[in-house]
Amino acid sequence: MSIALSMTVNGQHVTGTVEPRTLLVEFLRETLRLTGTHVGCDTSQCGACVVLLDGCSVKSCATLAVQCQGASVTTIEGLANGATLHPMQQAFNDHHGLQCGFCTPGMVMSAVDLVRHTPDPSDADIRKGLEGNLCRCTGYQNIVRAVQAGARAMHTSGGG
Amino acid sequence: MTETATRTVGTSVKRTEDARFLTGRGRYTDDLHRPGQVHACFVRSPHAHARVLDVDGAPAMAIPGVVAVLTGADMAAEGIGGLPCGWQVIGKGGVPMQEPPHPPLALDRVRTVGDAVAVVLAENRHAARDGAEAVVVDYDPLPAVAHVADAARPGAPLVHDDVPGNVCYDWDIGDKAAADAAFAGAAHVTRLDLVNNRLIPNAVEPRAALGEYDPADGSYTLTTTSQNPHVIRLLMCAFVLNLPEHKVRVVAPDVGGGFGSKIFHYAEEAVVTWAAAKVGRPVKWTADRSESFMTDCHGRDHVTTAELALDAEGHFVGLRVRTLANMGAYLSTFASCVPTYLYATLLAGQYRTPAIYAEVKALFTHTTPVDAYRGAGRPEATYLLERIVEKAAHELDMDPADLRRRNFIQPDQFPYQTPVALAYDTGDYEASLNRALDLSEYAIFAERRAASEAKGKLRGRGLSCYIEACGIAPSAVAGALGARAGLYEAAEVRMNPTGSVTVFTGSHSHGQGHETTFAQIVADRLGVPMANVEIVHGDTSRIPFGMGTYGSRSLAVGGSAIVRAMDKIIDKGRKIAAHMLEAGEGDVEFSDGAFRVAGTDRSLTMGEVAFQAYVPHNFPHDTLEPGLDESAFYDPANFTFPAGTYVCEVEVDPDTGRVSVERFTAVDDFGTIINPMIVEGQVHGGVAQGLGQALLEGCAYDDDGQLMTGSYMDYAMPRAADIPDYRFDFTCTPCTHNPLGAKGCGEAGAIGSPPAIINAILDALEPLGVEDIAMPATPLAVWQAIQDARAPARAAE
Numbered sequence: 001m002s003i004a005l006s007m008t009v010n011g012q013h014v015t016g017t018v019e020p021r022t023l024l025v026e027f028l029r030e031t032l033r034l035t036g037t038h039v040g041c042d043t044s045q046c047g048a049c050v051v052l053l054d055g056c057s058v059k060s061c062a063t064l065a066v067q068c069q070g071a072s073v074t075t076i077e078g079l080a081n082g083a084t085l086h087p088m089q090q091a092f093n094d095h096h097g098l099q100c101g102f103c104t105p106g107m108v109m110s111a112v113d114l115v116r117h118t119p120d121p122s123d124a125d126i127r128k129g130l131e132g133n134l135c136r137c138t139g140y141q142n143i144v145r146a147v148q149a150g151a152r153a154m155h156t157s158g159g160g
Numbered sequence: 161m162t163e164t165a166t167r168t169v170g171t172s173v174k175r176t177e178d179a180r181f182l183t184g185r186g187r188y189t190d191d192l193h194r195p196g197q198v199h200a201c202f203v204r205s206p207h208a209h210a211r212v213l214d215v216d217g218a219p220a221m222a223i224p225g226v227v228a229v230l231t232g233a234d235m236a237a238e239g240i241g242g243l244p245c246g247w248q249v250i251g252k253g254g255v256p257m258q259e260p261p262h263p264p265l266a267l268d269r270v271r272t273v274g275d276a277v278a279v280v281l282a283e284n285r286h287a288a289r290d291g292a293e294a295v296v297v298d299y300d301p302l303p304a305v306a307h308v309a310d311a312a313r314p315g316a317p318l319v320h321d322d323v324p325g326n327v328c329y330d331w332d333i334g335d336k337a338a339a340d341a342a343f344a345g346a347a348h349v350t351r352l353d354l355v356n357n358r359l360i361p362n363a364v365e366p367r368a369a370l371g372e373y374d375p376a377d378g379s380y381t382l383t384t385t386s387q388n389p390h391v392i393r394l395l396m397c398a399f400v401l402n403l404p405e406h407k408v409r410v411v412a413p414d415v416g417g418g419f420g421s422k423i424f425h426y427a428e429e430a431v432v433t434w435a436a437a438k439v440g441r442p443v444k445w446t447a448d449r450s451e452s453f454m455t456d457c458h459g460r461d462h463v464t465t466a467e468l469a470l471d472a473e474g475h476f477v478g479l480r481v482r483t484l485a486n487m488g489a490y491l492s493t494f495a496s497c498v499p500t501y502l503y504a505t506l507l508a509g510q511y512r513t514p515a516i517y518a519e520v521k522a523l524f525t526h527t528t529p530v531d532a533y534r535g536a537g538r539p540e541a542t543y544l545l546e547r548i549v550e551k552a553a554h555e556l557d558m559d560p561a562d563l564r565r566r567n568f569i570q571p572d573q574f575p576y577q578t579p580v581a582l583a584y585d586t587g588d589y590e591a592s593l594n595r596a597l598d599l600s601e602y603a604i605f606a607e608r609r610a611a612s613e614a615k616g617k618l619r620g621r622g623l624s625c626y627i628e629a630c631g632i633a634p635s636a637v638a639g640a641l642g643a644r645a646g647l648y649e650a651a652e653v654r655m656n657p658t659g660s661v662t663v664f665t666g667s668h669s670h671g672q673g674h675e676t677t678f679a680q681i682v683a684d685r686l687g688v689p690m691a692n693v694e695i696v697h698g699d700t701s702r703i704p705f706g707m708g709t710y711g712s713r714s715l716a717v718g719g720s721a722i723v724r725a726m727d728k729i730i731d732k733g734r735k736i737a738a739h740m741l742e743a744g745e746g747d748v749e750f751s752d753g754a755f756r757v758a759g760t761d762r763s764l765t766m767g768e769v770a771f772q773a774y775v776p777h778n779f780p781h782d783t784l785e786p787g788l789d790e791s792a793f794y795d796p797a798n799f800t801f802p803a804g805t806y807v808c809e810v811e812v813d814p815d816t817g818r819v820s821v822e823r824f825t826a827v828d829d830f831g832t833i834i835n836p837m838i839v840e841g842q843v844h845g846g847v848a849q850g851l852g853q854a855l856l857e858g859c860a861y862d863d864d865g866q867l868m869t870g871s872y873m874d875y876a877m878p879r880a881a882d883i884p885d886y887r888f889d890f891t892c893t894p895c896t897h898n899p900l901g902a903k904g905c906g907e908a909g910a911i912g913s914p915p916a917i918i919n920a921i922l923d924a925l926e927p928l929g930v931e932d933i934a935m936p937a938t939p940l941a942v943w944q945a946i947q948d949a950r951a952p953a954r955a956a957e
Binding site: 029093098099133 | 174175177182183184185186190285362364366419448449671672838840843844845846847848849871873877879880881883885886909
């Protein structure tokens, strides 16, 4: 059985036909070839697959594509404004918040949503808020710095 | 054209590779999609040990979308070989290690949970998985042994029928008689039994491999999650698939972390490459995390007894060590050298201990192969040494810092020959110790302890003074110790006609930031802007050769190869400039990106020389070739020896056993530092992995060899809230034997931190009478240790 699917991804209207068991991350990566969203586990623990679904962070490996019928999805590819990085992306570069880059898309998307909920997050808020995202490279300290700086920059730029 | 570049070495230049990673444009193996590709899913054994009586792929072939089911018998029928080990250890009495065969797909026997018996190829991922579930394998389960101490017992189930006692090798190093004599005359002996817990590396990108075959020219391309594509090509071509190297290209594109686990040649790489030709379509495999837990090589897993002998003044006079090391079911690529040449050779640490003797028995078990994981042998040596030194200090009622200071190798004693083979080139251990004590506010620890006590918490402090041997290795030494390859590195530096530079390096970056660090070195030395320097890595078709990235060797060895190639570029450029400026070659000097005739104002930029090199209308044919493109192979004269001191302070809640790392101070001597931001990031990550080992992570098998920690639900990875902010500084004694003075920084954090953390916990619990705690020091383990220590006291009441 295949299901016709229609949604908005990074501002573009997209359609596709999927098996019911198709995960959102599979639809993004394999149908739309938006490979910036990653898969790092099979128990929805690592957060490499986090995207924004109608503005809220979700793990796209634990979301069926058909659940997103008619929804608006933002992936890491849709975060920057043209050549200008989103303030959170820029903050990760400024503060060396990434090494291998594999967890980074999910980490940045989670951070954007974290700031939406907690506009001026403390160190502890950030560490707690990122508990759903694993990073094996950075030891998190520079990610925490980046998210703090990104939060400030998002207020300044009015972005978010 | 005059371009002057600001010097960048020593400054925290922001990483150039970040842009693609931050915008979703990284290109990892699983991101690739080839026309006509099929997906592979492996059929894996649920048993730790079983005879394979039959593999029936017919039910899988009935599933829509399944293209083929291939088995070990199919590979064997084509004469495909086993996965090789790259390092031969010779044991006591000249007995070489046992190297039982390791077929890529199991034949008549499986020896660990996760051993692959067949591969299913299908039109898409789902069909491949459905197909793998449909393959019927008839197993006859056999008794299994998972733990190394059990494998050593008489009558233990044999992993390989022709390997008696499961012994891979029984090896020793050092002077036994000298060590025994030291113990006979010792004023004090400290004894310690410990386990270095088994870990699962868990790079966040799962392993993946994409095999392609082009029948037009009979060539193969393997794209794989590797730290060393040239090594994979060599091993796969020469030992497994018997293919000529010129027909095989191996690409390691962006790789999402490695930590050692992506050094090795894995079965899946050979299988997808072979299968691509078999079915005439590209074959892609990506591990799910459960497969990663089962099949990525694990790390550590030592059981050790150690004894330290001291004289009446607290000088170390002897060290004796006996270790059992778990190899898993098969010998992985570098498994054999980890508990020997990367472990026992580090047992001198930072100290002048004159007599050391270590015995290592490596055993097979029915578990996933164990190989290098961040630090690889050196964390095991450091954990042992820094635990026993701290224990000796407590037993002798000495300040642990003072005991270490009393035994340090002194700056004027370098080069220092240890009793366990290594010769340290340089170091200043007291400098890093003193800086770490200052930074951690060691002197006023008592105030913080009192404050913790007021909250009902126990505060403890632990030290660790580590040393590691990095930048492996001098090829001659490695060869003498059994390495089957030299451990040099290769680089090519190409000046392009309009003055930009392309650098081809055999090192591989999977998070280390080489595209930035290497570009800094090149920009400074050649005097071109960083933006005009391109670093190319990870492709055997573009790079002359490479031994890859592991053992903190990229900068010290790979970076030095780039320097050597640049020196050749400058020499050739000087010849060209001399010709163009009609000067004697000896009169042309190179600095700040320009060739100048000494004592004149005549000069040419590197860009102008490069341009002439490629449009040479009047070069003298007999003495000057066109082009400006040079390669170098750099073979280091010695290991490098990064060292440092870590100080950890913990608070323990005696009611719950929960340990909180309150303060962590790291002071490292990495020699010359190119980019402090990147280096500090490496230490942050390394310490987080060490903290994971000390407090959270432990791979567990049950007695039947079932993996009990097979997912992120069962294996505790450090998360943001588990990690403290670090206090961090450097000291510097430049490496004396490479042109950069660099020592390497990738593994230090993981090496130095576990003993500091456990020492701190034991310091906190000392008032309760707790004398030992095993890693990981989970709340349950700590709480249980507290209860056990209280039990005798209660019994006496």
